[in-house]
Amino acid sequence: MMLLTKSKSILAIAIAISSITLGCSSTADTSNSVVKEGATLVTLVNLHPDNKRKILYAVNYQLDGVMIPMCSKVEIEDIGEKEIEFVYNGTTYTYLWDKHTRKAGESLLQNISNFIGTSCDQSKVASLNSLDQAGIKSGKPSVGMTKEGILFAMGRPPIHATPSTQGSTWMYWLNKFKKQAIEFDGNGVVTEVRL
Numbered sequence: 001m002m003l004l005t006k007s008k009s010i011l012a013i014a015i016a017i018s019s020i021t022l023g024c025s026s027t028a029d030t031s032n033s034v035v036k037e038g039a040t041l042v043t044l045v046n047l048h049p050d051n052k053r054k055i056l057y058a059v060n061y062q063l064d065g066v067m068i069p070m071c072s073k074v075e076i077e078d079i080g081e082k083e084i085e086f087v088y089n090g091t092t093y094t095y096l097w098d099k100h101t102r103k104a105g106e107s108l109l110q111n112i113s114n115f116i117g118t119s120c121d122q123s124k125v126a127s128l129n130s131l132d133q134a135g136i137k138s139g140k141p142s143v144g145m146t147k148e149g150i151l152f153a154m155g156r157p158p159i160h161a162t163p164s165t166q167g168s169t170w171m172y173w174l175n176k177f178k179k180q181a182i183e184f185d186g187n188g189v190v191t192e193v194r195l
């Protein structure tokens with residue numbers, strides 16, 4: 001009887017571990033996402049790709065160069081387990097899911113949904129102050145912008161470094177080696193941009 005009880009316990013543990021492992025694994029199941037192969041969507045925020053390699057990273061590097069402006073039309077070409085290919089203006093870009101985003105618990109589809117969706121909020125941008133609008137146009141942060149303006153200009157900061165956008169410091173990476181912190185006051189207005 002004790003052997004049977006032990007076997008049931010081991011089986012229950014094995015099932016629990018399998019459920020946890022399966023729940024954390026990456027899949028390309030797009031059934032609950034608007035990001036699907038063949039879909040025509042728009043950028044919700046400015047994107048800052050590596051234009052030489054035609055790559056964007058889920059960690060949202062703020063790379064210099066040609067920016068893909070918010071509200072740009074993109075077509076989803078292919079969805080894999082760790083990358084998504086989309087076409088913008090006749091060029092194919094690869095969106096890569098990085099280990100930091102994975103470890104923070106955000107799936108590839110959850111992550112890209114911060115940046116690409118069905119419609120962008122142009123009316124919201126039009127209601128923002130002139131500093132926000134200038135920052136959105138340039139894709140760069142500046143003192144006096146609001147949190148909303150920064151989100152449109154730069155996209156959501158990496159979830160592993162800034163788990164919540166409710167905080168007063170947002171951390172971005174300009175590239176793999178250089179960070180940028182954006183400090184906000186209690187009203188959500190930028191007080192400092194520091195490297």
